[in-house]
Amino acid sequence: MTDGPTPAMRQYYSVKARYPDAILFFRMGDFYETFGEDAGVVARELDITLTARGRDKNGDRMPLAGVPHHAADGYIARLVGKGYKVVICDQIEDPKTAKGVVKRDVTRVITPGTLIDSSMLGSAGAHYLMAIAPDRKETFGLAFLDVSTGEFFVSAGSGAHDCADIVSEVVRYRPSEAIVPESLAGALPARLENLGVTVSRYRDDSFDPGAAFECLCGQFGTATLDGYGCADMAGAIAAAGAALRYAQETQQSPLAHITGLATRVPSENMVLDAITLRNLEITTGIRGEGDGNTLLAALDVTETSMGSRTMRSFLIGPLVRKAAIEERLDAVEWFVDHALDRQALRAALGDFADIERIAGRIAYGNAGPGDLSTLRDSLRAIPDVKALFSGDAPALIREALDAMSDHTRVTDLVDRAIVDDPPALAKSGGMIREGFNAKLDELRHLATTGKDWIAEFQQQERERTGIKSLKVGYNRVFGYYIEVTKPNLHLVPPEYERRQTTANGERYTIPDLREKEALIATAEERLTALEAEIYAELIRTLAEDVPGLQATARAVGLLDVYAALAENAVRYGYSRPVIEESGRIIIRDGRHPVVERHLPVPFVPNDTDLDASDDQIMIITGANMAGKSTYMRAVALCCIMAQMGSFVPARHATVGLVDRVFTRVGAFDDLASGQSTFMVEMLELANILNNATPQSLVILDEIGRGTSTLDGCAIARAVVEFLHGKAVVGPRTLFATHFHDLIDLEDSLKRVKNFHFAVKDTGNEVVFLRKIIPGATDKSYGVHVAHLAGIPKKVTDRAMAILKEEAAREPSGGPRAPRYTQMLLVDTGEGVVEENPAVRELKNLNPNEMTPVDALNTLCRLQRLANGEDGER
Structure with missing residues (x-):
């Protein structure tokens, strides 16, 4: 017969029953102990010793793993980073005065989406908790809450097409955790987990729209949600209410710094779905190798954490209203023109603390003395920052300055209360200045x-x-x-x-x-x-100033971004784009903003002329490795940068507003859902063809290459015809292909134009010139690229021989008339290029001696000669 559990272990079992899905850190003396299965997980994930002590309910030896209480934050952060939920059960009475077993209770629940401690937040980026609530048929309300800053907003998404809308929101905002109703069925939870999001099921009643409405109104002190733009969005309200309630329960706090809610409507921003964000490497690398080679990494030279978060929000949600874009461009241009002010501002901001997150910790009640000291120093610099600007600053800069308060009450109070060199944590003591009390x-x-x-x-x-x-x-x-x-x-x-x-x-x-x-x-x-x-x-006194601190933090972030975008413009030679409500995209000497930073040689710039009602579709042919993909991505990135309010990497750019950028680039298997490369390609293509509008920009690279040549070419041709034929105007499209039969479409579709990338061919060597020029080519130089990749010479020699054999086999109807201009760049090695008969005859003509009829007949004859036909017919 075994003895029953001790009083302390009875406490443990009681708390564990309330949180069966979490790892329970149970305070015993100077340690947080974990028991049973929790101990096994902790020992394995944290690489600490697993021991045993006493007996569990079944009489077996109880596994045990503990960490020192003073170092617990680091261990908890590692567990939460791996997707675990951790419950903290503390001693809530003094052991010296306790009668019997010390009382313990849960003081905090820490989940991946509700981190607030600076020691656990790994980066300056936003850290979202996402909530998903079913709404109408195949529609979901979405809410995103950053507990560390108080940022809170809602949107909506469709559950159709493998939840593509929701997936795009996940990729855009990268939530650490998503809560869904306990009863939610379907593939969505698994889809989220495949994207690296921790999914937590939360009780259904928290997603009730009525209860959510009451919860939100109570938090904001309002009688309605009309002022937040979501009054008629039942699903979004349900998601927001659930997110707020979940955060309050896990933090054991009312979270007073969450004071409002924003509604993000897709029509107010350029749509960048998950596929486009991936293919264009906006915020993450295309192969997941890190963020180092992304557009965000290239542009984010901000000086503050608030600025970094604002830069990311600008980038993933470019604007679609011309007036709003122009206002941002005005702010950036002011900093371009005022170099000394820009440099002074950036130098001042370099010492700013993360005011927004410190404000969140003040509201929560766990801000440390070190937080208050750095907050005081940052706020003291605000008058100097405001003094940098004169009355001629643009509207957005003036608005930001007006939103920044000096916060003298806060600085004076902290100055009187906190010592000059305080400890990081309040529990260390010694932080109150002599003379304060x-x-x-x-x-x-x-x-x-x-x-x-x-x-x-x-x-x-x-x-x-x-x-x-x-x-x-x-x-x-x-x-x-x-x-x-x-x-x-x-x-x-x-x-x-x-x-x-x-x-x-x-x-x-x-x-x-x-x-x-x-x-x-x-x-x-x-x-x-x-x-x-x-x-x-x-801390309670300072909490009254949290809303003002949040407003100041947002204003600092905006100024930081405008100055950072101006710094990029000056440093890398960007120009202010011309924004139009038209179907044109005109770029002169455009460059790829990321690729140009990593090349050992100067980037070769290129021009672009697109027009939804004229030059709508560019069919781009040319060699592998010639630069087609880089060129197309550069055009898309220029448009995104322009509409986020940034100058662009080009000598000149006119951008007709783009409502959405679609991309189909590269080959990816979706193994999780059992879909082949070609099936993924077709699904992505279907999304583009079904949703593109005349205001969209479409980037298509090698459509149809995942199947047979005949099928692929047929699909590619049909896609071009479909995009061209949607209306009198159509989506501006860059279409790169190795199906050279498609170049004939220029003759039958009036808004299709052929272009190719120039290559210099000496006969023995191929030089990629990286320059796009009008006309088409039917050479891909794949064998040359294989040689550059290190394919054994025996293989490439044999491939070249096969290629020559195939080229020698002409169809029974005779050779096809050449339709490309690539041969203009062929180098024979002897400096002699055979002159076209039409050119020779043209040189010998004397237009002054020709009648109009003679000129017409001669023109027809020259055309036949140029096409390789008998000129005498």
Whole structure:
């Protein structure tokens, strides 16, 4: 028969029953302990020793793994980073005064989406909790909440087409955790987990629209949600209410810094779906190798965490209203033109703390003394920042300056209350400045002078008794004592009261020492308690200023972004784009903003002329490795940068507003859903063809290459015809292909134009010139690329031989008339290029001696000669 669980373990089982899906950190003395299955997970994930102690409910040895309480944050952060939920169960009464087992209860639930501690937040980027609530048929309300800053917004998405809309939102905002109703069925939860999002099922009643409405109105102190733009979005309200309630429950706090809600409507921003974000490497690399080669990494030279988050929000949601874009461009241009002000601002912002997150921690109540010190220093710099700007600054800059308060109340209070070099954590003590609280100063003096008194007492007793080795010591059991070694016991005065015998001698006390001991011991305890109380009250006072601090943080972030975009423009030679409400995209000397940073040689710029009603579709042919994909991506990135409010990497750019960028680039298998490369390609293509509008920009690279040549060419041709034939105007399209039969479409479709990338062919060597020029080519130089890739020479030689054999086989109808201009760049090695007969005859003509009829007949003959036909017909 086994004994039952101890009182402490009964507490543990009770709490664990409330949180069966979480790892429970149970405070016992100086450690947080984990038991049972939790201990196994903790030992495995944190690489710490797994031990056993006592018995579990079944009488088996209880697995045990613990971490020191003072270092727990680091261990918890690692577990949460791996997707685990951690529950903190603390001692909620003083063990010294507790009767029986110490009371314990949950003080916090830490999940991947609700982190707020600076030690656990791995980066300056936004850290979202996402909530998903079913709405109408195949429609979901979406909410995103960053608990660390108070940012809170809603949107909506369709669950159709493998939840493509929701997936795009996940890729755009990268939530760490998503909560869904317990009863939610279907493939969506698994789809989210495949994207690396921790999915937590939350009780259904929290997603009730009525309950969510009451929760949100209570939080914001309003009677309606009309002012937030989501009053008629039941699903979005349900998601927002669930997100707020979940955050409040996990944080054990009302989260007063969450003071409002934004509604993000797709029509207000350029749509960049998950596929486009991936293919264009907007925020993450296409192969997931990190963020180093992304557009965000190239543009984000901001100086503050607030600016970095704002830069990302600009980039993933470019604007579609001309006036709003122009306002941003005006702000950026002002910083371009005012170099000294820009440099001064960036230098000042370089020392700014993350005001927004500190404000969040103040509202939550866990801001450390170090947070307050850096907040004070940042706020003190605001008057100097505002003084940099004159009255001629553009509207957005003036608005940001108006939103920035000096916060003198905060700076004065922190300055009076917090020492110059405070500890990072309040529990360390010693953070309240002398003179801030008279009672604290009194206790601090008593504690300090008490220790001095002990030292003086020890010296006095040595001199009075003649015992040179006499020591005054302290332990928790006996308090202060006088220790005398055995050889000196005969010198002990009669008034000494013996307290303890040790191996080396005796320990004594006297009334004066006992009296002082009581004063010193209580002073230390009262000092610690009072300082913690004063600091907590200070945090509560500062919480009143959180909304103003949040507004200032947002304004600082905006100024930081405008200055950073201007810095890029100056540093890399970007120009201000011309924004039009038209179907044109005109780029002169355009460059890829990321690729040009990593090339050992200068980037070769290129021009682009697209028009939804004229040159709508560019069919781009040319060699592998010639630069087709880089060129097309560069055009798309220029449009995105222009509409986010940035200058662009081009000598000139006119951008007719783009409502959505579609891309189909590269080959990817979706193994998780069992879809082949070609099936993925067709699904992505279907999305483009079904949703593109005349205002869209479509990037298509090698459509149809995943199947047979005949099928692929047929699909590619049909796609071009479909995009061309949608209306009088159509989506502006860049279409790269190796199906050279498609170049004939230029003759039958009036808005299709052929282009190719120039290559210099010496016969022995191929040089990629990276320049796009009008006309078409039917050469891909695939064997040359294979050779450059290191394919064995035996293979490439054989491939070249096969290629020549195939080229020698002409169809029965004779060779096809050449339709390409690539041969203009062929180098024979002898410096002689055979002249076209039409060119020779043209040189010998004398237009002054020709009648109009003669000129017409001659023109027809020259055309036949140019096409390789008999010119005499």
